[in-house]
Amino acid sequence: MTEVGMRRSSLSTMAFTSVLLFICSIYSCYAQVPLLMWTSDGSNMPHLAQPIAGQTLSGGQLASYMKSALSIAPHNVVLFLQDKLSMEDFTMYGGVFGNKQDSAFSNVESALQMSSSPLMLPALDWSASHSILELFQGELGIPAVHIDPSTLKEIKLNTAQPSLLAVHLPYTAGDQTKELLLKNDAIIGEVLNMFKSQDVPYTAVYTGLKPSRVIEETPVMAGRSVGRSLLQAPSEPSVKPPVVFNDTSGPCILLWADTLLASYKGEEVDLARDIFNGSAEVTAGSVCNETVSRLVLNYKNVLGFQSLQLIFSMRKIFFAVSARNWSVMEQVVLEYDGQRAIFNGSSGIYSPAEYSFHCQNVGNAQSPLLVPYSATDNATEWTLSFTDFQIQGFNVTGNNFSYASDCAGFFTPGIWMGLLTSLLMVLILTYGLHMIMQLRTMDRFDDPKGPAISVPQSE
Template sequence: MTEVGMRRSSLSTMAFTSVLLFICSIYSCYAQVPLLMWTSDGSNMPHLAQPAAGQTVSGGQLASYLKSALSTAPHNVLIFLQDKLSMEDFTMYGGVFGNKQDSAFLNVESALQTSSSPLVLPALDWSASHSILELFQGELGIPAVQIDPSTLKEIKLNTAQPSLLAVHLPYTAGDQTKELLLKNDAIIGEVLDMLKSQDVPYIAVYTGLKPSRVIEETPVMAGHFVGRSLLQAPSESSVKPPLVVNNTAGQPCILLWADTLLAIHSGNQVDLAENIFSGSANVTAGSVCNETLSRLVLNYRNVLNLQSLRLIFSMRKIFFPVSARNWSVMEQVVLEYDGQRAIFNASGGIYSPAEYSFHCQSVSSAQSPLLVPHSATDNANQWTLSFTDFQIQGFSVTGEDFSYASDCAGFFTPGIWMGLLTSLLMVFILTYGLHMIMQLRTMDRFDDPKGPAISVPQSE
């Protein structure tokens, strides 16, 4: 490597590291993901101005970046889409801090260092990352091809024609995160080596479909209600945009969010919440809503060895004279699959005022169930449903944000009960100790060692 090349690589490394350190030191991540873009060695992109610190890049700005990049950069595009990605992943597992040899992003960092004009967007609106394939398809005029890393050796690219390749990368939070990131980085390295061996110039993009870590800082403004907000925050700071179902007039009428919708049947399980928040109308085909009834239908195909599966939430607005108000009551959760039905009754615990949404951290048909099989002979006994971070609203929907949430957690939680019982036990011990001290009595006569000894006459 020439002295100029070494100097350029060193400056690129320092610039990339400085950007990460600066952004991560002053920037709080909301619903944002990073985006890294670079070109192959010998290819150039036009100089693209880095966004200001703390600025969130919108979908329109991203489209402008991509259009400018493709004006001179190669039209062979690689897109690495990871399920989840945040800037904190680079600071925790990358080479920004500590030993660079222990980095989980060796291939990515090496590619950025060798690229003459890398682009680092630390704060991309994660809703825009979902449309990145569509943006490239629109600019290149060709469909994206999903490639499997196991078939890399079989791929032959024609340098005379543009190509758009997409690689899906998984993500798992917890102890296995670094190990999985290392595997993803190895896959990225294999794909880049394949293009290098075929002498194909390329432009590569690495981003996430949603953030892996969210640090939310919501300012308290005068006149605003301060309390359990959950998902009804304004759309510009909403972390989790819900699934929206519109009525016949095109207005939102049902909202749903769940971190997981786990269904277990015959020892097999599937998370039904993985791909339902993409906005596809086919997912909610068959849903209906009106002033008194809301029926949310989620449609699936080829899951759990079943040709078709429908998960149905049936809600009804009921007026209760005792409270003198309308309530939204979840009557049933129904599974329809291959001509059979499994019915769970939910009216015993899933309810909220009609103006509110319902939220529960855990809704399960197993332990402390809020979902109860309809009958002992029903197919529901063959299923186990478990929803986490579950929130739904079927009435009084005024936009694409949840109303104030009525949570399923009772006031006297296990922690509160433990504190009360411990306090009562300590008060009892203190009261008993004070009572014992107050019962102490001193002797009314003492033996004087200098005087005659006390004699006790003995009677025969």
């Protein structure tokens, strides 16, 4: 490396360190994620003004940054979307604030140093990070290709046309965090080396879909006393809004889930990862009326299929026994490349029509609320597992769920254990009292002061 290149690398490292130190010293994250963007060595990106320290960027501001960057930057874009990421991860495990050789982000830091003008956004509203994939798809006019790191050798890039690759990276909090971040950084290095080996200029983005750490900072209002105050429980961080399908009269179907895991022949994907972005394309094909609600979630390039649809079919049925209408999940259908896998959910997924349905675990394995229609159906090749699942297909008002009818029964295992233990204790106590009540005192006693009993002996 020439002296000029070494000087530029040194200055870039010092600038990167100064920016992160300044931001972290005066700023605390509240439901925010960082975003790093850089280009390959030799490619240019416009010098974009860094946001004011403490400013949280919204989705609209992010779109403005991305549009300005893509005006010059290469249109071969790779997105590294980590499940969770916060600025504290760089502080604790990065080499900028500690030992460079012990960094969990060595490939990312090296790429930032080699880039001419990297963009670092420390405080992005994490709800906006869910729309980053859709944002790039709209700017580039092409669909995203979700790639598996194990198939990197099979990917051939074409410099004549733009490309959009998405790489999903896991995150686990705890003792294994650094090891997992090291593995993620190795994957990032492999992807960047693929671009370099094929001599393709690229634009890379590294961000998180959720914050890994949430630190609340209570702002001091002007004119407000900063003396003693009562302690109170910290407010819960904002959560992602539900998926909403709107017809001509307004919202008519709501869906929320923490995860929608689908596994096909050993490969698993979370279908809830990219659907909470408010895009109408996600729910294209859905319908709803007074008696039928059909929510369709559309995906592309998932589990090796070009197109995949997850369909929830609900019907409003009147039951004379309860004298009320009920919302019944008739089917959960997977349509993929001309094939169908059908699950019956009417046996356990139902609620009063005025309520929403909620269940902590819905699936066809551990909690068999979804049953394949037949043993020969394609559904036997799939494993579905929905966690913290909530859906409402009728009587929707606004974007909020109605009262939830939970799938958990009243007599939970804990209640049954308590009842049986109490019954056993009552039986033991009853038996003991019965034994005590059966005790009788003797009506005659021997007199120790009287004459001794004489027993004659016969010769």
